[in-house]
């Protein structure tokens with residue numbers, strides 16, 4: 001019998017790394033940005049890019065920088081930034097650098113190998129592009145690297161110093177409202193509403209789950225975004241706040257999971273803060289706080305809480321590692337990738353077919369080589385025994401096999417090339433520069449290893465939860481061994 005979920009599109013499914021019994025889950029917490037609120041990324045990133053660039057020029061950087069343009073979709077998450085060299089790297093799970101760019105230009109294989117793969121490589125020395133917010137930041141960095149290379153005297157700073165300034169200017173753009181105010185003034189331009197989100201959340205509530213919102217965004221912004229995506233989306237739940245028992249803003253994750261900050265209550269009409277005395281009261285809004293206190297006040301144990309977020313480090317690694325919360329990672333890119341991979345099915349089949357062909361040919365070549373070695377050995381014996389007739393006959397045999405071998409080797413090279421071309425066709429269809437998010441060639445990417453290592457379950461968007469029972473047992477097939485029937 002087919003799985004009841006087989007009728008779902010691949011991007012609508014949940015993928016399981018570690019078995020998760022939803023019956024045991026009593027509370028479900030949600031991150032907001034890029035988890036509940038899905039952004040029109042091109043609009044948002046281009047705004048962040050332009051606003052941050054303005055800060056560079058205001059700080060005295062050359063006016064010509066104003067000419068830099070935002071290139072949408074140049075980057076993907078999971079890349080590493082070598083701040084000292086101005087390079088971007090895509091690495092596999094063994095930290096082998098498979099693709100590298102200097103600024104926005106590809107690094108040739110030789111330089112890449114010399115810089116990164118010839119000695120032990122320390123991924124932790126580099127900055128990891130984990131969040132969507134980091135994409136516009138790193139995009140601006142590589143554009144400035146290009147500018148510095150083309151105009152060597154214009155900026156007297158190292159790439160790393162530029163990155164330091166960049167971080168400051170981004171923080172400034174967030175703090176002074178130059179990004180957020182624009183988004184709040186026109187949410188329809190920046191936010192992609194998911195019309196199934198309300199249904200998905202209601203299904204969880206009807207399944208007896210307590211929902212809470214746990215975001216790093218401040219109250220004013222959170223309220224504006226949540227109103228836009230949920231208010232009026234369901235006749236019984238007219239306000240977004242009806243869905244969540246607790247709302248925690250400006251939570252300071254990942255510190256929220258490890259620290260001991262007290263909760264403050266937000267007076268939602270004035271925005272003023274009040275020290276919390278006693279318990280958390282459902283439907284009220286809180287700021288700061290910490291996870292241990294949240295558990296104590298709500299009486300939920302760590303393993304009874306499922307946290308849903310998009311940031312492997314800030315949302316998932318910390319909540320799972322320190323507190324044993326169960327985790328659901330939202331990997332937005334999967335939607336596009338799984339659709340594209342579906343279209344690429346014929347290419348995959350061809351790659352598999354060519355691989356089988358290659359395997360068979362390789363086997364034949366190895367057998368022929370062994371045959372030649374064996375004949376050589378017999379020629380030596382015949383020569384030693386003075387059997388010239390036998391030696392002559394074996395020599396003919398050897399020539400025959402050598403010719404056979406020479407005929408097969410170019411076909412093997414041809415097949416290797418064909419496979420390589422098919423793989424690069426697959427990669428560039430997914431992303432022209434960086435290929436598939438979760439793969440590097442045929443291997444898993446570092447990003448994929450992190451998803452596998454830290455998220456119990458992952459999916460492309462929160463609303464996919466509506467397809468599954470709130471008490472579902474998500475089973476992992478990870479323990480299947482290569483030899484299992």
Ligand SMILES: [Mg+2]
Nearest residue numbers: 031033034310
């Ligand atoms: Mg987020």
